[in-house]
Amino acid sequence: MIDLDFLATTVRALLGGLPLTLSLTAGSVALGGVLAALAAWGRLSGLAPSDWLARLYIFVFRGTPLLVQIFLIYYGLGQFRPALQAWGLWSFFREPYWCALLALALNTGAYTAEIFRGAVLSVPHGALVAGRACGMPRLLLFRRVTLPLAARQALPAYGNEVISVVKATSLASTITLMEVTGIAQKLIAQSFRALEVFVCAGAFYLALTFVIIGALRAVEAWLSPDLRPRPVARPA
Amino acid sequence: MLAPSPTRPEAVAVRDLHKHFGRLEVLRGISLSAREGEVVAILGSSGSGKSTLLRCINLLEVPEGGEVVVGDEAVAWRARRGGRVPADRAQVDRIRSRVGMVFQSFNLWSHRTVLENVIEAPVHVQGRKKAECVAEAEALLAKVGIADKRDHYPAHLSGGQQQRAAIARALAMHPRVLLFDEPTSALDPERVAEVLRVMRALAEEGRTMLVVTHEMAFARDVAHRVVFLHEGRIEEDGPSEQVFSAPRSERFRQFLARGE
Amino acid sequence: MSAFTLLGFGPGGWGGALLLAALTTLALSLCGFLVGAVLGGLAAAAKLSGAAPLRLAADGYTTLLRGVPDLLVIYLLYFGGSAALGQVAGLFGATGFIGVPAFGVGVAALGIISGAYQAEVFRGAYLALDRGQVEAARAVGMHRGLILRRVVAPLVARTALPGLGNVWQILLKDSALVSVTGLVELLRQAQVGAGSTRQPFTFYLAAAALYLAITSLSTWGFSRAEAHARRGAP
Numbered sequence: 001m002i003d004l005d006f007l008a009t010t011v012r013a014l015l016g017g018l019p020l021t022l023s024l025t026a027g028s029v030a031l032g033g034v035l036a037a038l039a040a041w042g043r044l045s046g047l048a049p050s051d052w053l054a055r056l057y058i059f060v061f062r063g064t065p066l067l068v069q070i071f072l073i074y075y076g077l078g079q080f081r082p083a084l085q086a087w088g089l090w091s092f093f094r095e096p097y098w099c100a101l102l103a104l105a106l107n108t109g110a111y112t113a114e115i116f117r118g119a120v121l122s123v124p125h126g127a128l129v130a131g132r133a134c135g136m137p138r139l140l141l142f143r144r145v146t147l148p149l150a151a152r153q154a155l156p157a158y159g160n161e162v163i164s165v166v167k168a169t170s171l172a173s174t175i176t177l178m179e180v181t182g183i184a185q186k187l188i189a190q191s192f193r194a195l196e197v198f199v200c201a202g203a204f205y206l207a208l209t210f211v212i213i214g215a216l217r218a219v220e221a222w223l224s225p226d227l228r229p230r231p232v233a234r235p236a
Numbered sequence: 237m238l239a240p241s242p243t244r245p246e247a248v249a250v251r252d253l254h255k256h257f258g259r260l261e262v263l264r265g266i267s268l269s270a271r272e273g274e275v276v277a278i279l280g281s282s283g284s285g286k287s288t289l290l291r292c293i294n295l296l297e298v299p300e301g302g303e304v305v306v307g308d309e310a311v312a313w314r315a316r317r318g319g320r321v322p323a324d325r326a327q328v329d330r331i332r333s334r335v336g337m338v339f340q341s342f343n344l345w346s347h348r349t350v351l352e353n354v355i356e357a358p359v360h361v362q363g364r365k366k367a368e369c370v371a372e373a374e375a376l377l378a379k380v381g382i383a384d385k386r387d388h389y390p391a392h393l394s395g396g397q398q399q400r401a402a403i404a405r406a407l408a409m410h411p412r413v414l415l416f417d418e419p420t421s422a423l424d425p426e427r428v429a430e431v432l433r434v435m436r437a438l439a440e441e442g443r444t445m446l447v448v449t450h451e452m453a454f455a456r457d458v459a460h461r462v463v464f465l466h467e468g469r470i471e472e473d474g475p476s477e478q479v480f481s482a483p484r485s486e487r488f489r490q491f492l493a494r495g496e
Numbered sequence: 497m498s499a500f501t502l503l504g505f506g507p508g509g510w511g512g513a514l515l516l517a518a519l520t521t522l523a524l525s526l527c528g529f530l531v532g533a534v535l536g537g538l539a540a541a542a543k544l545s546g547a548a549p550l551r552l553a554a555d556g557y558t559t560l561l562r563g564v565p566d567l568l569v570i571y572l573l574y575f576g577g578s579a580a581l582g583q584v585a586g587l588f589g590a591t592g593f594i595g596v597p598a599f600g601v602g603v604a605a606l607g608i609i610s611g612a613y614q615a616e617v618f619r620g621a622y623l624a625l626d627r628g629q630v631e632a633a634r635a636v637g638m639h640r641g642l643i644l645r646r647v648v649a650p651l652v653a654r655t656a657l658p659g660l661g662n663v664w665q666i667l668l669k670d671s672a673l674v675s676v677t678g679l680v681e682l683l684r685q686a687q688v689g690a691g692s693t694r695q696p697f698t699f700y701l702a703a704a705a706l707y708l709a710i711t712s713l714s715t716w717g718f719s720r721a722e723a724h725a726r727r728g729a730p
Contacts, residue, residue, distance in 0.1 A: 063711040064704045065672035068683055072704060075690060076697035163563070170565035174676065185571050194576030202564040209563040294635055325639065333637030343628035347650045357636035360646060389727065402632075409636060 006193065010200045013183055018204065020179040024097075024169040025208075028104035029162055035109030040116035054113065061110035067171055069107055074099040074175045100172035108165050115161060119154035120146060152223045159216040166208050180204050239460040239475065240273035240442070247272045247307065247444040248293060248335070248413045254301035255288055262288045263299065264468035270413070270461075273442040277455035277476065280465035281491065286448045287340075289465070290415045293446070294335040295328050306331045307412055333361050336406030340418040342398040344390035350377065350401045351386040354408045362409065369408070376404040380434050396427030400434055407438075414438065416447040452492075456480050464488045499698045510689045510699070517685030518706045524602050524681055525671045529664060531607025536614025543619050554615065561612035566670050570605045574677045577601055598679035605674065610667045617659035621652045654725040661718035668711055682706055 042054030061069065077084065077093045084090040092098050123146050131141040173182030184201035188194045221228070249269035255262050262285045270276050280286045291297040293304060295311065300319055304311045309331065314323040322328045344353050354373035358364045377383045380400040382393075390398050399419055406414060416435065420428045432454055439445060439458050449455060455462050455476060462479045464472035464487075472479055472488040483489045505511040542554035561569070577596040625648065633643045675684035686703035690696035 060704075060708065063708040065669040065683065065707055067672045067675070068686075068700055068704050068707060071683070071687070072697065072700040076700045079695055079697040167563075167565040170567045171673075173567070181565055181568050181571075184568060188571055188575045192575065192579045192582075194572050194579055198568060198572040198576070201568055202560065205565060205568070206560070206563040296631060296634060329637040329639050331637075332635055335635075337632070337635035339628060339632065339635075341628050343626075343632035345629050345632065345647060345651075346626070347654060356646065357638065360642055361637050405632075405636075 003196070006191070007196060007200060010187060010197055013187060014180050014201055014204055017178055017180040017183040020172075020177060021166070021169050021204075021208075024101060024104060024172055024177075024179060025162075025166050027101045028108055028169070029165055031101070031105035032108035032112055032165070035105060036112035036116050039109060039113035040120065043113065043117050044120060058110045058113055061107050062114075066103065066107045066168055067174065070100060070103040070171055070175060073103050096172070096175040096177050100169075100175060100177055104165060104168055104172075107168065108161060111164075112158065112161055115154050115157045116150070118157075119150040122153045123149045148223065152220070155216065155220050155223065159212065162216075163209050163212055166205065166212070240271050242271070244271040244273060246270065246305070247274070248446070249305045250289070250293060250299075250302060251305075252302040253289070253292055253299045253304070255285075255292055255297060255299045262468055263292070266302070266465075266468070266470060268463060268470065268473075270444055270446060272412075272444055274461060275439045275443075275445045275447065275459045276461045276463060277459035278446060278448045278463050278465060279450075279452075279455060279488075279491070284465040285468040286465045287417050290337075290417050290446060290448055293413075293415060294332050294337055295322060296337075298322070304331075306334055329361070333357070333409055334412045336409055336411030336414045338399070338402050338406050338414065338416045338419050340421050342390070342395070342402045342422070344398055344402055344405070346390055349387050349389055350382065350393070350404075353390070353401060354405045357405070358408050373404065373408055376407050377401070379407075379437075380404050381430070394427060395423045396430045399423065399427075399431045403431075403434055403438075412444060414443055414445045416445065416449070418448050418450065420449070420451060464491065466491075499695075502693060502695060502698060503702050510685075510693075510702075513685055513689070514682065514702060514706065517680055517682045518710065520599075520680065521668070521671050521682040521707075522710065524599065524674060524679070525606065525664075525668050527603040528606025528610060528671065529667055531603055532610030532614050532663070532667070535607060535611030536618055539611060539615035540618035540622065543615065544622060558612040558615050561609055566605070566609050567673050567676070569609055570601070570673055570676060573601050573605050573608075574598075577604075598674070598677040601677055602671070602674035602679055602681075606667055606671060609670060610663050613663045613666065614660065617656050617663060618652065620659065621655035622648075624655050625651055657718070657722050657725050661714070661722070664714060664718070665711055668714065669707070672707070 039054040039057055042050035043058075045051065073093070074096055077099075081090060084093055127145055127149060128141065131145045136144065169179055170181035172179055173185060176182075178186070180201055184197050187197045191197070246269045249267075251267045253263050253266040266285075266289055268276070268289075278286045278289065288297055292299045293306075295304070298319075298321060309327070311331065312323040312327060313320045344350075345356065348356060351370065351373055354376060355366065355369040358369040358372075359366050374383065374386065377386055380403055382397050382400050382404075385393060385397060385401070390401065393401065399422075403419075419435070420431050423431065428451070432451065435445070435447070435454070436458050447454070447459065459476045462472070462474065462476045463470055464479070464485065466485075466487050472483060472485040474484075479488070480492070483492065501509055503509065503511050503514070539554040539557055542550040543558075545551060574596065581596055629647060629651065630643060633647045638646065671681060672683040674681060675687065678684065680688070682703050686699040690699040693699070
């Protein structure tokens with residue numbers, strides 16, 4: 001039997017966690033994007049020190065579980081509390097929100113860096129030569145040729161990465177943040193009605209996933225003018 | 237080439253074969269047989285149904301009507317969903333193991349070496365001893381001229397070598413009939429001759445062969461009989477020297493004029 | 497106490513406990529991966545089958561599991577499993593909270609999650625299969641089981657291997673989430689050590705290093721396996 005009252009209460013409670021889920025997602029995708037761009041640049045720069053630094057960053061953050069990274073930042077850095085206080089950083093690392101955001105951003109940044117790098121490397125050599133041949137300076141070439149072509153190439157993988165960030169924000173619940181999964185866990189522990197709560201919370205995440213997929217399709221269409229239907233010649 | 241005596245028994249026969257894909261009728265009542273040792277070339281433009289005919293003989297396609305007989309065994313059918321299927325899967329596998337098939341695109345198993353390709357079915361379908369199969373496979377590979385390639389993977393061979401390996405694979409089953417489905421159509425022109433040479437040697441050994449081909453010289457010089465298919469029907473059927481010198485069917489005459 | 501004695505193997509050292517916990521992580525991941533292979537294989541077969549209800553169910557399974565946080569799945573199985581067990585026990589007159597075995601919950605959760613990913617890998621590999629090679633197997637009279645075993649399975653496995661490597665890496669890292677059930681795998685052991693010595697950074701760093709070692713070894717292992725499987729590829 002379906003208990004509609006319980007479902008309604010559950011949905012209302014979970015709705016309270018949505019802003020936190022969304023803000024963690026948006027914040028870490030934005031910050032992670034910056035980190036990824038820096039790391040991808042480091043890998044592609046041809047400078048040995050920045051290449052190795054970027055490699056190390058990507059290797060460590062892709063090779064270890066996100067939950068360990070979160071604990072390392074939130075609980076681990078507590079070990080250095082006096083030093084952090086002296087530097088004025090403690091008010092940042094004391095907050096679970098900022099720690100979760102930082103860990104999520106560092107984590108997704110490492111994965112996204114490889115997506116960016118692959119996309120830049122996929123730009124056909126001929127397109128770059130053609131740009132150089134008509135005298136484009138390097139920055140202009142990057143902005144007008146490399147970036148649009150790479151962006152389109154990166155989009156599907158980048159979209160999957162954003163979706164996995166949405167899911168990853170659920171780990172923030174392990175350091176006391178009450179986003180959707182945190183609230184769901186609390187409700188399950190209180191009511192012991194795991195399935196109903198799971199279905200409601202799952203629906204939230206699936207809805208978010210579908211919204212992102214939809215947005216992605218729109219961006220993809222916008223970035224691929226060559227795949228649109230041909231304009232029909234109007235009769236004179 | 238000298239045709240086998242008409243008193244030799246039939247090695248393979250189809251009677252009134254019908255096959256359609258959806259609304260498209262591909263075979264509209266084909267009757268054809270080959271005696272032991274006979275080489276039959278099957279000609280026809282693309283879409284005439286000649287490949288489908290071969291694929292019906294070893295039941296890679298299920299014909300909706302007509303009979304298929306290999307040796308003295310006729311395929312048994314049972315009705316299903318308004319159509320029919322072979323009644324006995326074991327019989328299908330048995331018949332297939334007696335009919336060797338050589339495909340246009342070779343279809344060698346890419347994860348096995350040439351030798352492993354050749355011994356695969358004798359060992360696993362016929363349950364023969366591996367050592368015996370290996371010795372025989374080596375002899376077959378020598379016969380088709382690629383003994384030195386036994387431990388190579390198919391992807392590392394030329395098309396002609398792959399097709400010769402595929403012929404060795406078919407021979408390893410001791411088939412009563414060999415079916416060739418456009419065996420040289422996927423090859424570079426300079427590789428065609430090496431495969432045709434092997435096929436000619438098999439014909440001279442007295443093998444029973446049905447060969448779908450576009451190679452007119454092979455049909456004229458090697459085949460005993462030529463069958464011409466047009467839109468799912470047999471338009472011409474006769475000894476090769478006769479059909480080429482005095483074709484009875486107007487369509488076959490046109491086909492020859494276009495093709496040569 | 498220095499980090500070395502703390503993480504060492506002497507008296508008061510946590511090295512042995514951490515290594516043992518790393519083995520638990522490996523065992524957990526391995527079992528989860530195998531369960532996932534069975535579920536993924538079934539789901540891929542369902543997706544490829546002609547039967548619409550089967551296809552729909554499999555699509556639902558993979559979409560749901562790839563869209564919902566893994567942690568939520570673990571909570572569902574952990575708490576839901578206890579509730580279900582409690583009800584069964586209630587029939588026999590028992591009362592109160594009944595804990596489900598955490599290792600079993602972990603294996604089930606990781607299996608269900610990775611099965612959804614493995615289904616896509618298997619499906620893609622099957623669709624990439626060269627039909628001609630299957631047809632050649634039919635033409636020499638192989639029966640269905642033999643074709644599956646001797647031709648389809650090896651070819652699909654070869655194509656699937658890189659994808660399976662990715663799934664394994666994801667699963668290894670996901671296994672840390674099972675620590676929320678109290679199962680003493682690597683992360684949980686690090687938590688215990690961090691709590692009792694008040695040196696959280698040291699312990700989480702040690703755990704991170706061990707995870708890094710396991711994932712690096714896996715990368716190496718899979719690339720060896722891929723090189724072996726690629727023999728004969730152009």
